[in-house]
Each structure stands twice: as C-alpha cells, then as structure tokens.
Amino acid sequence: MTTTCFPQLISDDLPLHKGARTLDQCKCYSTDRYDNTEKLVAEVEVLTCDCLWRICQREAERIVAPGGLLIADPIARNRRINAAYAALWKTDNRFEWAGLAAFASKQVGCGLLHAAIGMEQINRTQDELEMLERNPWVPLGAKIGSAGARGGMESAEVSLKYVFDMLALGNTALFLDIYPLHMFYKKRGIEEMKKCMGKREKIYGHPKFPVLWTIQEKVRFGFRFAEIIPAFEAIEAGDIFKSVDLLARHEQKNILQPAIYEDFLMRSLLQGNQVASSFAYVTNFSTRLEQPVQLTLANQCAPLPDGRSIEFSKNGFANLANLDERMPFVLRAAKQFHNLLRSGNRQVIEQSIHEISSGQATR
Numbered sequence: 230m231t232t233t234c235f236p237q238l239i240s241d242d243l244p245l246h247k248g249a250r251t252l253d254q255c256k257c258y259s260t261d262r263y264d265n266t267e268k269l270v271a272e273v274e275v276l277t278c279d280c281l282w283r284i285c286q287r288e289a290e291r292i293v294a295p296g297g298l299l300i301a302d303p304i305a306r307n308r309r310i311n312a313a314y315a316a317l318w319k320t321d322n323r324f325e326w327a328g329l330a331a332f333a334s335k336q337v338g339c340g341l342l343h344a345a346i347g348m349e350q351i352n353r354t355q356d357e358l359e360m361l362e363r364n365p366w367v368p369l370g371a372k373i374g375s376a377g378a379r380g381g382m383e384s385a386e387v388s389l390k391y392v393f394d395m396l397a398l399g400n401t402a403l404f405l406d407i408y409p410l411h412m413f414y415k416k417r418g419i420e421e422m423k424k425c426m427g428k429r430e431k432i433y434g435h436p437k438f439p440v441l442w443t444i445q446e447k448v449r450f451g452f453r454f455a456e457i458i459p460a461f462e463a464i465e466a467g468d469i470f471k472s473v474d475l476l477a478r479h480e481q482k483n484i485l486q487p488a489i490y491e492d493f494l495m496r497s498l499l500q501g502n503q504v505a506s507s508f509a510y511v512t513n514f515s516t517r518l519e520q521p522v523q524l525t526l527a528n529q530c531a532p533l534p535d536g537r538s539i540e541f542s543k544n545g546f547a548n549l550a551n552l553d554e555r556m557p558f559v560l561r562a563a564k565q566f567h568n569l570l571r572s573g574n575r576q577v578i579e580q581s582i583h584e585i586s587s588g589q590a591t592r
Contacts, residue, residue: 303341327411329473329477333524392499419465447491448484503541
C-alpha cells in the first residue's frame, strides 16, 4: 500500500477570492430587471476559503473513507492513517509533528492489535468453558466455577471492545482534524491559512457536502484553537520543535482529551490497565490483558533498549487520562524523536518511517 501525499489539484493554481476564469470563459445569460429591461449576467467561479477547506477535508476523508465509506476495520484504517502521517513527513521534513505522529498512531495500532488478540483469546476460552459446562461427566461444582469464570471473561471482553472502539475513534478524529491543516499550509502558505482559519468550521453541516466528523458533541469541528496558527508560523520561521510542541498540545488538549480521555469508562479502564501493568512490572506476574503505555520510535510494538522507546510511567497511580500527566510523556517522546533525527540514528528513524509510509505491517 502506497500513500500519495497531496495530489496536484486544479485549485492549487487559482487565486483566492478572485475569478477562476476569464469573462469570455464564463457562462452568460440575460435576465429581466424590475424596470422591464434586460441585463446580461455572467456566472463567475470564485475560489473561497471554505472551498479550500472542503478540498483539504475531502482528501483526508479519501484516506480513511475511500468512496465515501469509512473503512470498517479500525486496524486497516489505522495503517492508512500511519502511512499518511509518514508520507507527510517525507513530503516536508519540517512537518516533524507528522513524523512523530506516524509512530504514535502506529502505537495506537499496537493497542488495537492487543485488544483484538485479547478478545480472540477470551472468545476461545469462553467456548472451552461452555463445552465444559455441557459435559454431563463434569461435577456440578466445576460447572458452577466455570460459569462464574465465563461471566468474568464476558466482562473483560466488553472492556477490551470499549477500549478498542475508543482508540479507533480518537485515532480517526485526530487525523481528520490535523491532516487537512498540513495540506492547507503546504498548498496555500501561512498568510492564506491565517486569512481562512476562521472559515473552516463553516463547512460542517452542509447538506450537500457533509463532513465526516462523529464527535461534534465533544469537539466542535474546525474550531480555530489557539495553538494552530502559531504552530504553522513556527514551521515557517524554522522553529521546528516549537511547532511540534504546539501541535502536540493541540492534539492532546483540544481533540483527544474531550474525545476520549474525558469519557468516564475509558478513564476507569485506563487506570485499571496502569495498575495492572505496574503490578506486572513489580511482581513479574501478568494477566496478558494489560499493556504498558509506551511509544517505540520504530515500526514495531515491543519496546527497544536503544533509546527509541519512551514509557509513560511504572507508577500504578499514574493517570494517562490526566492531561497534565500525559503531556510530559508526549513531549519526552517529541524531544527524543527530534534529537534522534539530528544524530547518527537518523537513518534508522528514516527507515522505520519508510516502512510505515509503505504500509508494512507493524512487527
């Protein structure tokens, strides 16, 4: 699978707020005036800010919803998102947030895979327990015990499914918010972006051209959050890490916090995972359902001992859903990525991003 970043479009060469055609190319017709005289009218196509935002949004939607239908499998959708982020960085190395996002989104994919495998294991165990309960030669006490265990398994499966769905929701929503921002900036530049930023939210709710955005009740589509323009101004000025910092704060505070981390059940499940992961670290006993929160700057899920893996916390009381606790972890990963790109390890990082951009499955 190859992701092409930013296709060449007719709108690329058209000026903003000016006629897209010369007068002799326009459709002309006569119309009656109130004073019973005729007036010649010409239909002039004008490129507007909302039109540009709709074009950028459409390109993002084509990645996750080709043909207008959202890719049903969140794992397959996640791989396309990962590849698109990686392609952004390869298109323009100043888009360092996108390079980091390729790894962060890949790590979300690891969470999706972990949850999917966990649900499969639970289903197999439930089937085995059900067969045990139906066996007439099994003592009643054992059957009662297996029925209780099956109930616990069902509860665990529901929890894993909820985490799976919420991870997929956040992954897709963030992509649909931030990919069009990079596309607009790359196509039109910072000045037009500043002129048009306030118009983006107006494309939501159009009856003929609906926007794919399922979290409107939690996050207002296209809102001009304070971090966005300064982030792209920093890119323009060459202050790359400042842009990464600002975009990281935007993604975490403005999109992911209200979309998934303020959900009561998700917060509870994340806390339970943190406690279980800490317990497994201390005791070396694992249920195999918990998963330590970490980011590995490679196309794999397992942590690496060479400085490319950043862990959230081993403290069982650490709270990933708390923005003030999560941001230091995100910025540590951002700093490590920034430093690796400027060290002798750049080639290793570039190879991993190439693997992600070409859609190679996570190892």
